[in-house]
């Protein structure tokens with residue numbers, strides 16, 4: 041069985057970047073048992089054969105959904121959202137010589153990569169709608185994830201009571217959500233229309249580009265150390281000059297990338313890549 045595990049761990053790492061550590065191997069059994077039953081697969085070797093063939097994308101999507109961690113919530117790391125509206129966007133305006141009322145055709149382009157079920161992207165859209173209604177009109181958010189099931193849920197913009205209780209301020213729930221007969225909360229089309237969801241694998245897919253702000257939070261931490269520099273390099277290339285990369289609170293560029301400036305706002309920390317780095 042140990043040999044079996046090893047091959048499966050390698051297939052999953054190749055596919056998702058996730059390296060399951062030995063103390064997490066027990067998760068494989070509980071998370072894959074239903075899929076194995078449904079697809080009549082008797083061993084991890086058979087699972088690997090199907091994954092490695094790469095032909096059945098629905099099967100691959102189901103395995104990815106089960107293996108990856110989708111934990112997220114509205115306004116996770118709250119101070120980041122204050123940083124966004126009190127420092128990052130005002131500096132974006134200044135850099136481009138704009139004001140909120142004179143955007144001169146500029147669009148604010150944001151990428152929420154590894155967006156899980158969409159709370160991060162929607163939190164940004166709600167915050168910008170409240171603080172900068174004129175910029176909201178020109179806002180474009182791309183939100184991506186490897187997992188088809190999370191993307192489908194994100195697109196619906198429908199959340200349980202529990203999910204909205206976790207982090208969503210009451211004023212946003214009142215303004216942008218409607219309670220359904222099922223007890224769930226439906227996010228308004230006004231906010232949903234600002235976010236375009238797409239399936240994207242940070243390990244294997246080409247990266248989109250031209251973003252003013254990229255969030256890549258709480259995902260790289262699951263990737264093996266040796267592939268992190270390449271991921272950060274690609275994220276950097278996806279940014280417009282002088283733009284902003286935001287990682288999770290326990291993730292860092294230190295030791296993995298060069299020529300960045302660390303910025304802070306309250307408890308939030310993010311990274312800029314100036315065209316010319318000035319050392320004082």
Ligand SMILES: C[S@@+](CC[C@H](N)C(=O)[O-])C[C@H]1O[C@@H](n2cnc3c(N)ncnc32)[C@H](O)[C@@H]1O
Nearest residue numbers: 056108110112154156186187241242257258259
């Ligand atoms: C822990 S959640 C983080 C969600 C959100 N960024 C946050 O911080 O609240 C990690 C997400 O990364 C996604 N993910 C895992 N591997 C990925 C990959 N190789 N490419 C893109 N997304 C990936 C998972 O499907 C999951 O939804």
